[in-house]
Amino acid sequence: MKCEHAAEFIPDYLEGTLKPQDAERLEAHLESCAQCGKEIALARELTVLPTEEPSAALRTRFEAVLAAYEAGRRAGVARAQDAREPRAWTWNWFRSPALGFAAAAVLLVGGFLGGRYETNTNGPQSHDEVAALQGEVQGMRQLMVLSMLQEESASERLQGVSLSTREEQMDPKILTALLHTVRYDSSVDVRMAAIDALSRYGNHAQVRDGLAEALETNQSPLVQVQLIDLLVQLHDRNIIDQLHKIEQDTDVNPAVRERAQQAIAQLS
Amino acid sequence: MTTSLPDEEVMLMVRDGSAEMLGVLFERYEKPLFNFYVGLTKDRPASEDLVQEVFVRILKYRRSYKPGTNFRPWIYQIARNARADQMKKNVPHAEQTEAAEPMQAPANSLESDQQHAILRRALDELPEEKREILLLSRFQGLRYEEIAQMLGCQVGAVKVRVHRALQELREVFVRLERGAAQKSTAAGANYEM
Numbered sequence: 001m002k003c004e005h006a007a008e009f010i011p012d013y014l015e016g017t018l019k020p021q022d023a024e025r026l027e028a029h030l031e032s033c034a035q036c037g038k039e040i041a042l043a044r045e046l047t048v049l050p051t052e053e054p055s056a057a058l059r060t061r062f063e064a065v066l067a068a069y070e071a072g073r074r075a076g077v078a079r080a081q082d083a084r085e086p087r088a089w090t091w092n093w094f095r096s097p098a099l100g101f102a103a104a105a106v107l108l109v110g111g112f113l114g115g116r117y118e119t120n121t122n123g124p125q126s127h128d129e130v131a132a133l134q135g136e137v138q139g140m141r142q143l144m145v146l147s148m149l150q151e152e153s154a155s156e157r158l159q160g161v162s163l164s165t166r167e168e169q170m171d172p173k174i175l176t177a178l179l180h181t182v183r184y185d186s187s188v189d190v191r192m193a194a195i196d197a198l199s200r201y202g203n204h205a206q207v208r209d210g211l212a213e214a215l216e217t218n219q220s221p222l223v224q225v226q227l228i229d230l231l232v233q234l235h236d237r238n239i240i241d242q243l244h245k246i247e248q249d250t251d252v253n254p255a256v257r258e259r260a261q262q263a264i265a266q267l268s
Numbered sequence: 269m270t271t272s273l274p275d276e277e278v279m280l281m282v283r284d285g286s287a288e289m290l291g292v293l294f295e296r297y298e299k300p301l302f303n304f305y306v307g308l309t310k311d312r313p314a315s316e317d318l319v320q321e322v323f324v325r326i327l328k329y330r331r332s333y334k335p336g337t338n339f340r341p342w343i344y345q346i347a348r349n350a351r352a353d354q355m356k357k358n359v360p361h362a363e364q365t366e367a368a369e370p371m372q373a374p375a376n377s378l379e380s381d382q383q384h385a386i387l388r389r390a391l392d393e394l395p396e397e398k399r400e401i402l403l404l405s406r407f408q409g410l411r412y413e414e415i416a417q418m419l420g421c422q423v424g425a426v427k428v429r430v431h432r433a434l435q436e437l438r439e440v441f442v443r444l445e446r447g448a449a450q451k452s453t454a455a456g457a458n459y460e461m
């Protein structure tokens with residue numbers, strides 16, 4: 001057997017799935033070939049390399065997120081039960097001068113896109129449809145994102161957020177719209193996805209400021225923790241005062257206060 | 269929180285609203301994921317952030333988990349994506365850590381410790397793609413089948429990549445071992461004088 005031949009057998013041999021007769025042939029080769037033997041020995045050594053222990057803080061942070069998540073969900077359920085709550089954010093949206101143009105444009109193409117949508121069920125097809133449209137009309141995707149961010153259903157808005165992440169260069173209008181979503185969207189999932197989408201643009205002052213503002217107003221502990229995580233990652237020292245306020249505010253969820261305290265230490 | 273339920277069952281419970289069951293998965297995957305990331309990045313704080321990010325993403329995307337999906341490839345795929353996104357963000361981490369520390373074996377350690385230290389260094393010298401496939405298949409113990417599911421390629425392609433990575437690992441290892449032997453002879457000579 002030559003080494004090239006042995007090479008085909010070695011991975012299965014390591015996993016213990018090589019046929020017995022092939023294993024025998026390989027072992028015969030190993031008796032005379034130090035190179036292949038060394039490869040196998042090293043591969044075996046890899047499985048017993050000493051492991052490292054994460055710090056206890058990792059578990060604490062995980063538990064804080066989980067607790068915040070549960071609290072956020074309970075708050076979400078309570079909000080959903082209060083069906084009379086007006087959707088004020090929709091109006092803020094239209095009042096925002098920066099979005100005036102975008103909103104008008106969306107209204108213009110809304111009927112067209114809506115029509116295309118009805119012929120499709122939700123799901124992967126609508127993504128293809130979106131992709132096709134993008135080829136047809138320049139900038140359509142941005143309009144699509146802006147339009148989807150206003151949909152009634154949270155899953156459509158989520159799709160809008162995920163669509164926005166496919167832009168190589170984030171359009172300022174979309175940045176503004178995503179920041180708006182972070183602050184005012186009724187769904188925690190959508191807000192968190194929007195934060196995620198914005199995390200790639202942390203070098204924009206507008207984004208950092210917008211996220212800090214959202215931290216000021218957001219009531220969902222899960223979102224608050226995610227905002228703090230991101231702002232710490234971005235080394236935004238401007239939020240230290242704000243973190244002190246959160247830490248001392250007894251109305252704030254304990255998990256969030258704890259995260260704020262950690263964040264102050266991380267940023268100082 | 270302990271249970272003997274398979275990962276897939278636990279994840280379905282998380283998906284269907286029992287977020288607290290995520291604690292079970294954290295218990296099982298915290299350390300493997302942390303070691304996967306330390307192996308890739310050699311940066312402990314960054315690795316902890318990434319592990320945290322994986323579990324936040326599981327919460328966020330829990331509804332996209334479909335019954336019948338093998339959990340291990342699924343979570344490692346999330347882990348890879350989290351790492352890729354972090355690199356895209358390109359935010360330099362606060363301080364460079366004592367990353368290289370565990371790889372340096374103390375001079376008087378046992379021979380096997382020295383071998384391990386050289387092996388670690390050899391692993392670190394591989395390109396990330398090769399290091400990753402060895403970490404997954406050998407250190408994390410993922411089956412080739414699972415890696416193929418995760419990468420969306422054929423099992424055969426995974427095996428080829430594993431073997432190429434092993435080949436390069438051996439070459440680097442032999443070179444480092446030779447260097448270490450020369451150094452210790454030189455040190456020994458100095459000591460004599």
Ligand SMILES: [Zn+2]
Nearest residue numbers: 003006033036
């Ligand atoms: Zn050979």
